[in-house]
Amino acid sequence: MKAQVCDAFGPIDTLQFRDVPDPVPGPGEIVIESRAISVNFADSLVIEGRYQVRPPFPFIPGTEAAGEVIAIGEGVNQFQVGDRALGFNEDFGAFAERMVINADIAAPLPGFMSFEEGAGLLAATGTAHHSLRQRGQLKAGETLVVLGAAGGTGTAAVQIGKAIGARVIAVCSSPDKMAFAREQGADECVDYTQDDLREAIKTLTGGRGADVVYDAVGGDAFDACSRAMAWNGRLLVIGFASGRIPQLPVNLTLVKGYSVVGVFWGRFTREEPEANAANMRELFDWIEAGKVRPMIDTAYPLSECVEALRKVSGRGVIGKVVMTP
Ligand SMILES: NC(=O)c1ccc[n+]([C@@H]2O[C@H](COP(=O)([O-])OP(=O)(O)OC[C@H]3O[C@@H](n4cnc5c(N)ncnc54)[C@H](OP(=O)(O)O)[C@@H]3O)[C@@H](O)[C@H]2O)c1
Structure with missing residues (x-):
């Protein structure tokens, strides 16, 4: 071959x-x-x-x-x-x-x-699903911020966030990407190459901050989100597409009362095969219902x-x- x-x-x-x-x-x-x-x-x-x-x-x-x-x-x-x-x-x-x-x-x-x-x-949608369900415990009515929201796994996170019933703020780098994220169901969009991301999240959440952040980008965007988390928030570490693995001043988690949660979907499929199988069933149901689509x-x-x-x-x-x- x-x-x-x-x-x-x-x-x-x-x-x-x-x-x-x-x-x-x-x-x-x-x-x-x-x-x-x-x-x-x-x-x-x-x-x-x-x-x-x-x-x-x-x-x-x-x-x-x-x-x-x-x-x-x-x-x-x-x-x-x-x-x-x-x-x-x-x-x-x-x-x-x-x-x-x-x-x-x-x-x-x-x-x-x-x-x-x-x-x-699998890698894009399976990761977003596992992140938001098991690691992020995202609930209907919460605010989800998705970084790189028009990328492979970002698109899936926007769709799954909406399927769960969250309010989704999509963060991306161009008007085309923002328009696409809106088509996937995002309620609000922020261009982090133009706007101050920390201020934008604060403004869009009435000063509360984000309940859950889906971060496959890292770098400066992670730094901004680490200062814009809500009380009891969950900052999900998915990847570092920006090229920089950020460092976190851990006092921020103490003062703001939030968690930083790592995600490794491939290992999850091996460690928890039954939970992964249940995830796949839910994912295919959502796809059949038209709520999620690669x-x-x-x-x-x-x-x-x-x-x-x-x-x-x-x-x-x-x-x-x-x-x-
Ligand atoms: N933890 C896990 O289990 C797991 C599973 C799957 C993927 N990942 C990781 O998640 C990340 C995203 O994967 P993906 O397949 O979704 O990638 P992708 O489709 O390329 O999306 C990544 C997004 O990151 C943003 N970005 C910001 N700075 C960038 C830069 N300098 N170069 C490229 N993109 C940049 C881009 O959005 P904007 O242009 O809008 O900023 C892009 O759409 C990767 O680091 C991957 O390794 C982790």
């Missing part, structure tokens, strides 16, 4: 698009013929050697895809050859025509979802992987980027 292969850490354009052996499923695994592959922000970091996980060489980057099941490993009962499935593999391998997935982490792709929507579901920005051919990665790491995405083999 054809795959994008990383032979050494370096710039994303050092990826090699070449023939590699087809994957074979081990016990408990399935192989899918990928119809759509998700491109996430972290993929470039992995290729550049700047991610917390550094796989041995050579490796095929990418973690999630949707397609048709073409091979089944020993002990797998929940899938048959020909089923539509989506899945995530923390050990990478998605930027290829075929991919191995642990059957327990894979899910059947419902008929009401396209392969493109399925490919982009929004596809662009679908690139797998051969144009470098362009797809550039679009994501260059802050140019509205929604999700996928690749189609």
